[in-house]
Amino acid sequence: MASKRNGEAVSMVLPSMKHDNSVANPPLESMITKEVRHILTNISQKSTKADLFSSTASTSSNKNILTDMEELIHKVADSNMDTGDISRTIDKIRNTYARALRTMSERLEDSISARSHDLVTLADKVDKLTRMMESETMPQRKVLDRLYYAQMDERRNRVSRAHLKTFQWLFRHKSEDDTLWDDFLGWLFSLDTHTMYWIRGKAGSRKSTLMRELDQKIAQQRDFHEWTIGSEALHASSYLWNAGSVEQKSLTGLLLSLVHQLFQQRADLVEHSVTSNRWQIASERGVALRNWSDDELKQVLKTFARQACPDAKILFLVDGLDEYDGDDQERLSMIAFLEALAAEDGVKICVSSRPWVIYKDAFKFCPQLWLEELTKGDISLYVHDHLLGSQLFRVQQQRYPKLLTNIADEIIQKAAGVFLWVRLVVQELLKRLRDGAFAAELLKQLHAIPPDLDDYFMRMMETIDQRYRQDASIMLQIALHRMDFTFDQTNPDSKHVAGPDLLLLHLKYLDDEEAPNFVNSKDFRPLRYDDDEEVSFWIETLD
Incomplete structure (x- = not known):
């Protein structure tokens, strides 16, 4: 850049311009040198700033300034200099530099003026958006908070991730001669099917791992471009878990989780998906929302799908239908609702379960895969x-x-x-x-x-030594009891409250269980963390 070269040239000259006692007229030279140094320093400082606008600067002006500066430098370096020539050169540099600055300033003002309208328009839009967010955040947040429960993501987070390179066959179109399973991508990309896709497998066949892998890929929008092209991709998942809390193994928990995830992705549809009464209450400060009923949540899902799906596609993943805590009639009712939801335009539902008779009968006409045959x-x-x-x-x-x-x-x-x-x-x-x-x-x-x-x-x-089987049984029963004791203190409306996490340190008291009333004895006390010797003893014991 020319301005940068000017700055570099000046920077090299300035250190060399020191007072020379051999010159005939020291006071005059001192005055001129001071003036030259002042101008060159000013140019050097402004050259850096000028780089920002070099695209608008006049190339010829920059060349003229550089030429005049070189001429001045040579004259100053000459001990027989003519002070008149130096003064005229200084004036020439000043004038040329002033013209260049005026040109840059005018062009910069023109550029800013051309964009001022866009800036004003953008500011208006930001202001309107801010006001809209301020007015809508409160009711939307109240609705989302009422949908949330503490263990909503616990099961998903507990599911182990797929081993590297496994399950990749699911995300490719299968060959026509492969009759072991129905093409998952073919089902997902089809426009005319309203049936669910069933992933069936024995206990331990990693159905949940496969569902989580699918969940992750959908979230990253990988391998599904054909399905989402021209549309917004939305998805929500639920992982039923019979060993978890009431919400984790119930239809209510499943519905709460699905609705919560969809509202997080499309907060603009909250108002249009819930009942007008619930939205009105959510908009009032200091008024708490009532609990959700299953029927209301079902209707919210259907309404959301109808509101979103003209411009969006929705994929629901429901893992562990067999983990649902209900009788056969309740299971059939859940399946009927999922079938009705899958019938909505733009909605796809993939479910997984063990191959129980009730699910074999319900999904016998659905595309499916038998996991054990493919792994x-x-x-x-x-x-x-x-x-x-x-x-x-x-x-x-x-x-x-x-x-x-x-x-x-x-x-x-x-x-x-x-x-x-x-x-x-x-x-x-x-x-x-x-x-x-x-x-x-x-x-x-x-x-x-x-x-x-x-x-x-x-x-x-x-294979456990006979001497330790009783201890092993006690440990297993404690762990199983902890899994049943799932009170949720974060939800005042929950019927259960979460107990303390089971720590390895708790098992140290097993040595005292021979005395049935040991917890009330004088020797039963908390571990003294300030006693290094005692802490070290228990760390070594439990290692």
């Missing part, structure tokens, strides 16, 4: 990655090249698609390796492991 490749990938990730196993593999193949083949055959069984078996084999087992011992251990998950858990219990 052999995923199981093989998991086994290879985890076993080869062990240095101890790689040593055995070098000595017995067929070891990995033999183990992987037997695991795949015995697992019958149950990923939980696979994970437990791989962990057990790796533990045996760390304990010093060789290849033959690993295969022998694998042969002895029962293929059924329930039998496997029973075997785990039976």
